[in-house]
Amino acid sequence: MAPPPLTPYTFIQCPCSDSSPAGPAPASPSGLGSDAEDDDRTFDPRAPRSNYSLHPLEYLMYCEDCHQIRCPRCVAEEIVTYYCPSCLFEIPSSNLKSEGNRCTRSCFQCPICIGPLAVTSLEAPPDPNLLAADNASAPSGPYILACSYCHWSSTEIGIKFDKPNGIYSQLQKVHNGGHPRVTAKDRKDRRKDTISETTVSSEPSSTPATSGPLDTETHFDNLRSFYTHQISDSVSSGPGLSLTDMGVSSPSSLTRLMNLYTVNSLDPSKKPTAASARRSKPTFREAADAEEGLQPADLDESSAIQALRVASWPGTATAEQRGTQEAVRLSNLAEPPLHGRSRLVSELRPIPVLLRTKRSKRCPVCRHIISKPEPKVASTRFRIRLVAGSYIPAIAIRPLNLSSPSLSSPTAAAANGLLQPLKPVQYLLTFTNPIFDPVKVTLATPATVPGRFASKVTVLCPQFDIDANTDVWDEALRAGEAKKRADERLEGLKEDEDVLEIPMFVRVEWEVEAAAEVGTAIGGKETRERRELAYWCVLGVGRISQD
Amino acid sequence: MSRRPPKGEYIETDTGNKVARKANLVGTQNIMLGGKTVIQPEAMIRGDLTRLNPPSSTSSSGAAAPGSNTAVSIGRYCFLDRGCCLRPPSRMYRGTFTYLPLRMGDHVYVGPGSVVQAASIGSHVHIGKGVVIGEMTIIKDYTRILDGTVVPPHMVIPSFSIVAGRPARVIGEVPEGGHEAFELRELYKTVGNNPQRAPV
Amino acid sequence: MASAKPSASRHSILPPISQSGPKPPVTFSSSITISDGAVLTGTNPILISSESVIHPRARLDSMGGTISIGKRCIIHERTRIGDMGSEGRLSLQEGNKAVTLEDYVTVETAAVVEAGDTLLGEGTVVGVGSRIGRGAVVGKYCTITPQSEVPDEARIPDFTVVYGNGMRRQDKRGVSALMNKAQRQQIDVLRRLIPSKPEKFH
Numbered sequence: 001m002a003p004p005p006l007t008p009y010t011f012i013q014c015p016c017s018d019s020s021p022a023g024p025a026p027a028s029p030s031g032l033g034s035d036a037e038d039d040d041r042t043f044d045p046r047a048p049r050s051n052y053s054l055h056p057l058e059y060l061m062y063c064e065d066c067h068q069i070r071c072p073r074c075v076a077e078e079i080v081t082y083y084c085p086s087c088l089f090e091i092p093s094s095n096l097k098s099e100g101n102r103c104t105r106s107c108f109q110c111p112i113c114i115g116p117l118a119v120t121s122l123e124a125p126p127d128p129n130l131l132a133a134d135n136a137s138a139p140s141g142p143y144i145l146a147c148s149y150c151h152w153s154s155t156e157i158g159i160k161f162d163k164p165n166g167i168y169s170q171l172q173k174v175h176n177g178g179h180p181r182v183t184a185k186d187r188k189d190r191r192k193d194t195i196s197e198t199t200v201s202s203e204p205s206s207t208p209a210t211s212g213p214l215d216t217e218t219h220f221d222n223l224r225s226f227y228t229h230q231i232s233d234s235v236s237s238g239p240g241l242s243l244t245d246m247g248v249s250s251p252s253s254l255t256r257l258m259n260l261y262t263v264n265s266l267d268p269s270k271k272p273t274a275a276s277a278r279r280s281k282p283t284f285r286e287a288a289d290a291e292e293g294l295q296p297a298d299l300d301e302s303s304a305i306q307a308l309r310v311a312s313w314p315g316t317a318t319a320e321q322r323g324t325q326e327a328v329r330l331s332n333l334a335e336p337p338l339h340g341r342s343r344l345v346s347e348l349r350p351i352p353v354l355l356r357t358k359r360s361k362r363c364p365v366c367r368h369i370i371s372k373p374e375p376k377v378a379s380t381r382f383r384i385r386l387v388a389g390s391y392i393p394a395i396a397i398r399p400l401n402l403s404s405p406s407l408s409s410p411t412a413a414a415a416n417g418l419l420q421p422l423k424p425v426q427y428l429l430t431f432t433n434p435i436f437d438p439v440k441v442t443l444a445t446p447a448t449v450p451g452r453f454a455s456k457v458t459v460l461c462p463q464f465d466i467d468a469n470t471d472v473w474d475e476a477l478r479a480g481e482a483k484k485r486a487d488e489r490l491e492g493l494k495e496d497e498d499v500l501e502i503p504m505f506v507r508v509e510w511e512v513e514a515a516a517e518v519g520t521a522i523g524g525k526e527t528r529e530r531r532e533l534a535y536w537c538v539l540g541v542g543r544i545s546q547d
Numbered sequence: 548m549s550r551r552p553p554k555g556e557y558i559e560t561d562t563g564n565k566v567a568r569k570a571n572l573v574g575t576q577n578i579m580l581g582g583k584t585v586i587q588p589e590a591m592i593r594g595d596l597t598r599l600n601p602p603s604s605t606s607s608s609g610a611a612a613p614g615s616n617t618a619v620s621i622g623r624y625c626f627l628d629r630g631c632c633l634r635p636p637s638r639m640y641r642g643t644f645t646y647l648p649l650r651m652g653d654h655v656y657v658g659p660g661s662v663v664q665a666a667s668i669g670s671h672v673h674i675g676k677g678v679v680i681g682e683m684t685i686i687k688d689y690t691r692i693l694d695g696t697v698v699p700p701h702m703v704i705p706s707f708s709i710v711a712g713r714p715a716r717v718i719g720e721v722p723e724g725g726h727e728a729f730e731l732r733e734l735y736k737t738v739g740n741n742p743q744r745a746p747v
Numbered sequence: 748m749a750s751a752k753p754s755a756s757r758h759s760i761l762p763p764i765s766q767s768g769p770k771p772p773v774t775f776s777s778s779i780t781i782s783d784g785a786v787l788t789g790t791n792p793i794l795i796s797s798e799s800v801i802h803p804r805a806r807l808d809s810m811g812g813t814i815s816i817g818k819r820c821i822i823h824e825r826t827r828i829g830d831m832g833s834e835g836r837l838s839l840q841e842g843n844k845a846v847t848l849e850d851y852v853t854v855e856t857a858a859v860v861e862a863g864d865t866l867l868g869e870g871t872v873v874g875v876g877s878r879i880g881r882g883a884v885v886g887k888y889c890t891i892t893p894q895s896e897v898p899d900e901a902r903i904p905d906f907t908v909v910y911g912n913g914m915r916r917q918d919k920r921g922v923s924a925l926m927n928k929a930q931r932q933q934i935d936v937l938r939r940l941i942p943s944k945p946e947k948f949h
Contacts, residue, residue, distance in 0.1 A: 085708075570760060574759060677894065
C-alpha cells in the first residue's frame with residue numbers, strides 16, 4: 001500500500017538560516033523568471049539543514065523594524081507569566097525558585113496514564129457514573145486523588161489525605177503506604193539539634209538509630225551541610241576567605257586541594273597524622289555516615305528482584321511511567337528506595353502538573369518586541385502580535401484540473417493521490433495579499449527540482465500584481481476581487497520516488513507611506529517608499545507514484 | 548459532496564442558523580443557538596438532558612419559560628459537522644445526579660463523529676474528527692484538539708493548546724500566526740440552502 | 748419533513764429513520780424507559796429487564812440472535828447493540844444469542860457491541876465510541892475507555908480497565924456498590940427526562 005496522499009503545503013524559509021553555505025545569497029536575484037536557471041542560488045529543501053529553516057506561515061513572525069521574517073528558532077523569548085495549566089492559577093516568578101516549576105497546589109497527573117487526577121472524597125469517587133452517598137451533601141474526608149480515565153487512585157499506593165486542598169504539601173509528608181515522610185522543615189529542625197553534637201564527636205562508626213535509606217533530599221541536605229561545614233572549618237583558620245572565594249582556581253583552594261591529596265588521605269578520620277600536622281588546621285575529610293550524607297549503595301538487589309517477581313508484569317511500571325516519574329523526583333515528592341526511579345507500579349507517585357508560560361518574543365537583531373501577550377492567564381489578547389501572515393502573502397497550492405478549471409476533484413494525474421512520472425501536472429498557486437497596498441510578486445524556481453530525481457518546473461506567470469487587501473471586516477466577500485489569483489502552472493516531469501518539493505523564490509514589492517514620521521504622516525505630504533521582501537519557500541506538491 | 552442538495556435541505560433561521568433537516572435535535576426548547584451556526588446532517592444535540600430543579604416541574608409545565616432550563620448553549624459561527632454529538636455533562640452534585648448545561652462560545656468547530664460532553668468550551672476552538680470530550684471538561688479559547696483524541700473527564704485545557712492522545716495531553720502551542728485559522732465565517736458561507744463556493 | 752422552523756412547540760427535530768428490516772418480538776419489563784427515537788430491528792427476540800433506559804437513536808439489532816438486556820442498564824444514543832459487524836454474518840437459528848448485557852451495564856454514546864454471543868458482565872461501562880468485538884466476553888465492572896476496541900472473541904477478566912491503545916489494568920477501587928447506586932440515581936433522572944414509549948415497539 002502506497003503512503004497516504006499528501007495535501008499540498010507551503011513552507012517558508014526564515015532568513016536566520018542564511019548563513020548556511022547552501023542558502024540563498026542575501027541579495028535578491030538580479031534577474032527574474034528568466035534567470036531561474038541560475039543554479040547557484042538554488043535552495044535545496046532536502047538539505048538536512050532545511051528542516052530547521054522551513055516553517056509554515058502561521059509560525060512565522062515579522063519584525064517591522066528590520067522588515068524581515070522571524071521564525072521560532074531565531075526569536076528571543078521572555079517569560080511573561082507562569083501559570084498552572086490545570087487550575088489556571090498564576091505563579092509569581094519568585095515562587096519558582098523555591099518551589100520549582102510544578103504546581104504546588106493540588107494539580108496532579110496520573111502516574112499510570114498521565115490523565116488529570118481529581119481530588120475526591122472517598123465517600124464519592126469522581127466518575128460521574130459512580131458517585132454516590134446521598135447524604136454526603138458536604139463530603140468529608142479522607143480524600144484521595146483519582147484518575148477518571150484509567151481509574152487509578154491514590155489508595156493503590158496507600159495514600160489518603162485529610163484535607164481536599166494543598167495536596168502537594170500533604171503528599172510531601174507521606175510515603176507510599178501512608179507512613180510519614182521527613183519534610184525539609186523537619187530536617188532543618190532535626191539538623192539544628194544534631195549538628196552541634198556531630199561535628200564535635202564524629203565517630204564515623206556510629207550509625208544513627210534511624211537507619212534505612214535516606215530520601216533524596218535528606219541525603220542531599222546532609223551532604224551539603226556536612227561539606228559546608230568541612231569547607232568552612234578548613235578555611236576558617238586561613239586568611240579570611242569567604243565561601244565565595246572557593247573557586248577551584250583561587251590559591252587557597254589549590255593549596256587546600258593539594259593538601260588533601262598529598263597528605264595521608266587514606267585515613268579520612270579527623271585524627272591528624274604525622275605528615276599532616278599542620279598548624280591546627282583540621283583535615284578536610286569525607287562524609288562518613290548517614291548523618292553526614294554517606295549513603296552506601298545498596299548492591300544487594302535481591303529484594304528488588306523479589307518484589308518484581310511478586311508484582312509480576314502487571315505490577316511493573318512501564319518505561320514511560322518511569323520516565324514521567326522523573327518530574328516527581330525533582331519536585332521532592334519521590335519515594336526513597338530508588339530515588340524516584342520506581343520499578344513497580346506501587347512505587348509510583350502522582351505527578352505534579354508542569355507549569356506553563358506566556359512568553360513575549362523579541363526580534364533577535366533589533367531587540368524590538370514582536371509578540372507580547374497580556375500577562376493575565378485568562379486573557380487571550382496580545383498587546384503586540386506581529387505575525388508574518390499579516391505582512392507577506394499567503395500561498396495556497398492545489399492541483400489545477402484543465403477540464404473544469406474552477407473547483408473540482410483532484411486531477412486525473414493525482415487520481416490516486418500520486419503524481420505519475422513523466423506526466424505533466426498543473427497546479428494553481430493562489431497568493432492572498434494581507435496588506436492594504438497592492439503588491440508586485442515575482443517568482444522564480446529552479447528549472448529542475450533539486451534532489452535525486454529531478455522534476456522539471458515551469459512557472460507560467462512569474463510576475464504579477466495582487467491588489468490591495470480591502471477592508472478585512474468588510475467580509476472580503478468576493479475573493480476574486482480583493483485577491484487576485486495568479487495562474488501558475490508547474491509542470492512536473494520525470495520519474496521520482498517520494499514527495500515532490502519545489503523550492504520557489506518569492507520576491508514581493510510594494511509601496512508604503514514613508515515611515516519617517518510615524519505620528520504625523522497623516523497630514524504631511526505622502527512620500528511613498530518602496531519596500532521589498534524576498535524569501536525562499538517550498539511547495540510540497542505531492543507524492544510521486546513509484547509504479 | 549456527492550450530489551447537489553435539494554432545495555431546503557437546511558432550516559435557516561432569522562438569526563442565520565443553518566440546521567440540516569437531517570440533524571437530530573432532541574429537546575430543542577433547551578438548545579440555544581447564538582446565530583450563524585451550522586448544524587450538519589446527523590449531528591445530534593441532547594437538549595432533553597437538562598437539570599431538574601424541582602423534581603416535579605418538568606413533566607407538567609413543558610414550555611415554562613424557554614431558556615430557563617438551557618441544556619446546550621452555542622455561540623455564533625459554530626459548526627457542528629456530520630455525526631457529531633453534543634450532550635450536557637452530568638455529575639453528582641450534593642449527592643444527587645444532575646445534568647449541567649454545556650456552554651460553547653463562538654467559532655467552535657466540532658468534527659465529524661465527535662462526542663462532546665464538556666461543561667464549557669471557549670471561543671475559537673477546533674475539535675477534530677472522532678474526538679471524545681469527557682464530562683465536565685473545560686476547554687479554553689484558541690485550542691485545537693486533533694483527530695481521535697480522548698479528553699478525560701474533568702480535564703482543563705488552557706488557551707492556545709494543541710491537544711492529542713488517549714488520554715489527551717497538551718502536545719503543542721498554537722502559534723501567534725495561527726489565530727485567524729480558527730475563524731469559521733468562511734466555512735459558514737459554504738453550507739446552507741444557497742451555499743457559496745469555498746474561497747480558494 | 749414539511750415544517751419550516753424549529754419552534755418552541757416542537758421539542759425535537761428527529762427525522763424518521765427508515766425502519767428497514769423486520770420488527771423484532773420484544774419482551775419489556777413494565778418499568779423500563781425507552782425513547783420512541785430508539786430503533787429496534789431484527790428477527791430474534793429482544794428482552795429488556797426492569798428499569799433499564801434506552802436513549803433515543805440507540806439501535807438494537809437482533810438479526811444475529813437474541814438480545815437480552817439486564818436490569819438497570821443504560822443504553823445511550825447512537826449505540827449499536829447487536830451490530831452485525833463488517834462481516835454482516837447472518838445466523839437465523841433459534842435460540843442464538845447475539846448480545847447479552849448483565850445488570851447495571853452502561854453502553855455510552857456511539858459505542859458498538861457486535862453480535863455473536865457477546866457478553867458484557869455486570870456493571871461494565873463501554874465508553875463513548877468503543878467497539879466490543881463479536882463473541883467477546885467482558886467481565887464484571889470493567890471499564891472500556893472511550894474509543895477503545897475489544898477484539899473479537901476476547902476474554903476480559905472482571906474489574907479490568909481497557910485504556911489507551913489497548914492497555915489493560917485492574918480497577919482496584921472496589922467501588923462497585925457505589926457505581927450501582929449512582930446508576931440507580933442516573934436512571935431516576937433519565938426516567939423523568941426521556942419520555943418512554945414502549946408501546947411503539949410491541
